[in-house]
Amino acid sequence: MKVSELSGVKEIARRANVSIATVDRVLHNRTGVAQKTKEKILSIIKEMDYKPNILAKRLASKRVYKFGILIQKECSEAEYWNVPVSGIQEALSEFGDFGVDLRYYFFDRDDRESFLAKSDELLKKHIDGVIVAPIFLNETKDFAAKCTEKRIQFVFIESQVPSVHPLSYIGQDIIQSGRVVAHLCKYLIQPKDEILVLNVAKEKDISNHLEEKIRGFEQFFIDTSYQCSIKSFNIEIADDEEITAFMEDYLNHQQPKLIYVTNSRAYLVAKYLKDRGLNHIKLVGNGYHTRNIDFLKEGYIDFLICQKPLEQGYKAFLALYEYFIAKRKVIKLQYMPIDIVTKENYIYYEN
Amino acid sequence: MKVSELSGVKEIARRANVSIATVDRVLHNRTGVAQKTKEKILSIIKEMDYKPNILAKRLASKRVYKFGILIQKECSEAEYWNVPVSGIQEALSEFGDFGVDLRYYFFDRDDRESFLAKSDELLKKHIDGVIVAPIFLNETKDFAAKCTEKRIQFVFIESQVPSVHPLSYIGQDIIQSGRVVAHLCKYLIQPKDEILVLNVAKEKDISNHLEEKIRGFEQFFIDTSYQCSIKSFNIEIADDEEITAFMEDYLNHQQPKLIYVTNSRAYLVAKYLKDRGLNHIKLVGNGYHTRNIDFLKEGYIDFLICQKPLEQGYKAFLALYEYFIAKRKVIKLQYMPIDIVTKENYIYYEN
DNA sequence: CTGAAAGCGCTTACAG
DNA sequence: CTGAAAGCGCTTACAG
The missing domain is CATH 1.10.260.40 (lambda repressor-like DNA-binding domains)
Known part of the structure; x- marks a missing residue:
């Protein structure tokens, strides 16, 4: 008063x-x-x-923050990456103008050089903060070092990089993700059944973190004393024909009841199973991509483990927002939910 | 220029x-x-x-919007409802002051009178918009009519009310939710197995929309030509002993392999199964409540179908925000994802 | 080391 | 029917 x-x-x-x-x-x-x-x-x-008062602050200030987003370019097997973009823009437009300038730097996930080119381009732009998908390990390490030198804040999404400490990591607990799959598999198979685990990637780097998934996967069966044989393979290939060749050969002398593809390429295996009419082999994969979803609908993929790309993008942006604009503490480690997507619930998944 | x-x-x-x-x-x-x-x-x-410019608008305007939230009070079986509250507050604090005054009106979900009392109280407060969980059908209809009369906007969450049209509905597609459960059940049982479906509620109103879940559930088995016998019961009881009595009696002459509890009271059945050592009966339920999660951890509940309460609250608030503050069109029907929660993924579920 | 003043893009009385 | 002016809570030159 x-x-x-x-x-x-x-x-x-x-x-x-x-x-x-x-x-x-x-x-x-x-x-x-x-x-x-x-x-x-x-x-x-x-x-x-x-x-x-943040409103007054933003209104009065002329300062514009420049954020960069360094992720895989959209391609048929990863429309996925189109989505974080809209997630971030949505966050922006929802609450008016926050004086943020967003720039996208898309690289090719099968081409190391494109990552270098794009990251160099970004570094020249006098950017304040950047969101990175660390697909290429060493290249990302170099990039991170340069960011630190130039006092650019960086946030990792999707996977982490050993011994590099970003402003924040937004993504799943990879090991636990493998456990979730294992738990679901238990419902799909019988004791003593054989499981085939596939790391399908063109570049070795990624399979690095895929191996963590397998660790979680195997550990679950050990923890629950469940008897089954698990065979896992790193295959550095990425197209239909090569997969077909591999599968033909493999199925010649093995009889897996279930296949777990540790990344977003389950559709390659699904296609093979469909073409061969191998309905009895269960299939579990990762990633909410249209090509996977198509096979999910048809019943060739049983479960997809996903994380909401939109939310991931939103959270990554929020980390930079918190740091630069709200000037609040940023949570270092933000684990995303490990979502289970099926034929029946995929429709509302992105809502 | x-x-x-x-x-x-x-x-x-x-x-x-x-x-x-x-x-x-x-x-x-x-x-x-x-x-x-x-x-x-x-x-x-x-x-x-x-x-x-929304920032300038909010800064200059003295107008404060009053929003009310008319939901079940927190109680042991529904801490659930504590969460939307924080979701909304989070949304508010994140982006500064939007001139919103939020008031909570908690009623007892087992007591019709308390709903009437709270809704009357709310109506006296000259409120602009309200978020309602329509637990009691007729009472909610009356309330909605009064809101319309007083030009108060209302948003429904959790379930809909036939022939009443809120500013927006935020919640799951109930029928589809039943289908998701059915799909999971297929992995848990063998053909010809017997399934017991339970609607456990003290008040009849709620079971009304629970019956829609059962419709979806049954329809799935019909659509996939899966042979199994489904017995469903509406039981208007809500405590341990009554459930025990029912189960004792039921199991005397029936041998269900799986039980599906259509609302958040799966823990009552889980407790019974645990006490009797009936590990072989699978159990599926709804709702991310600590009592359910406890049994999920122990393995007495196999799957929980959930929706993120925090997000639901956030979206409901957003609907009012869009309407009053941003003055944008509001999406009438916002279906929430139908999430599958297991022993292995519940940890990160709320992130 | 410190302050007076203008301005961000709106809204809100108040005066005519 | 219309306008001049003050103000929301900050930031930003600029002057001393």
């Missing part, structure tokens, strides 16, 4: 007997304030439990 | 040769503007594709 029920900075200025400009200096930790004044203002801020 | 690169309203005013106050009047469809002036301004707005 004070007479002068002033607002934030003004009230601080009044109580401290200074101008709001001085308050602003303290608020932003700028130089040019006498130690004594500074302390006084700081204590008043604390006392008032002052929270700046 | 104009000399006068003025901002929104100012630029409109300049071009129309009027003051910004007049522009404002047109923008808000207020009276007191000559038809000719109005048309001119309108055409300029269109021409410029003018989008108001």
Whole structure:
């Protein structure tokens, strides 16, 4: 019930007997304030439990933050990556103008050089923060080092990079993801059945983290003392024919009851099974991509383990937003839910 | 590259040769503007594709919107409802002050009177919009009618009310939810097995929409020509002992291989199964509640079908936000994903 | 080291 | 029917 029920900075200025400009200096930790004044203002801020008004802040400030998004380019097997983009834009448009400038840098996930080219391009642009999908390990490490040097904040999505510490990691707990699959598989097979696990990737880097999935997968069966034989293969190929050749050969002397493809390429196997009419072999994969979903609908894929790309993008953007604009603490490790998608629930999955 | 690169309203005013106050009047469809002036301004707005700056709007406006949330009170079997609350508050705090005043009106889901009391209380408060969980059908209809009369916007969450049209419905496609369960069940049982479906609720109203779940459930087996016998029961009871009595009696002459509890009370059955050591009977239920999760962890519940309460709350709030503050079109029907929660993926579910 | 003043893009009385 | 002016809570030159 004070007479002068002033607002934030003004009230601080009044109580401290200074101008709001001085308050602003303290608020932003700028130089040019006498130690004594500074302390006084700081204590008043604390006392008032002052929270700046973000709306006013953004409205008054001319500062525009530049964020870059360094991810795989959209391609038939990964329309996936189109989605985080809209997720981020949605977040932006929802609440008005936050003075953010977003730029996309798409590279080819099967081409190391394109990653280098795009990341170099990005580094020249004087960007504040970047969201990266670390597909190529060493290249990402170099990139991260350059970011640190240039004081660019980076957020990893999808997978982590050993011994590199981003502002935040947004993605699944990879090992646990393997366990979820294993648990589902238990419902699909009989004890003693044979399971085939496939890491299908053109570049070795990715299979690195795919192996963690397999660890989780195998560990589950050990933990639950479930008897089954698991054979796993890294195959560095990525098209129909090569898969067919591999499968033909494999099925010649093995009889898996279930196949687990550790990344988004389950549709390659599904296609093979469909062409050969091998309905009795169960199939589990990852990733909400149209080609996978098509086979899910037809019943050639039983389960898909997914994470919402839109939400992942949103959270990654939010991490940068929190850091630069809201100036709040950012959560270092943000595990995404490990979603189970089936023929019956995929329709509403992206909602 | 104009000399006068003025901002929104100012630029409109300049071009129309009027003051910004007049522009404002047109923008808000207020009276007191000559038809000719109005048309001119309108055409300029269109021409410029003018989008108001929400930040400035909220900052300048003194208007505070009052939203009410009329949901079940937190109780041991539904901590669930505690969560939408934080979801909404999170949405609010994330992007600063939007001039929204949220009030909660918790009723007892087993007590019709408490709903009436709380909804009456709410109606007296001169509220702009309200989020409602329509647990009691007729009472909700009356409430909706009163809202319409008082020009209060209402959003339904969790379930719909026949022939009542809210600003938006946020919740699952109930029939499809039943289908998802049925699909999972197929992995849990053998052909010819017997399935027991239980609608456990104290009040009849709720079981009404639960019956839709059963329709979806049964339809799935018909569609896939899967042979199994499904027995379903509406039991209007809600505690341990009554469930025990029912189960004892039922298991005397029937041998279900799987039990599907259509609402959040699967834990009651789980407890029974655990106490009797009936490990061989599979159990599927709904709702991410600690009591269900506990049994999920122990393996007495195989699957829980859930929807993220936090997201549901967030979306419901967003619907009101869009309507009142952003003044955008609101999506009438917003189906939530039908999530599958297991022992292995529940940990990250709420992230 | 400090302050007065203008401005961000809107809204809101108030005056005519 | 219309406009001039103050203000929302901040930031940003600029002057001293």
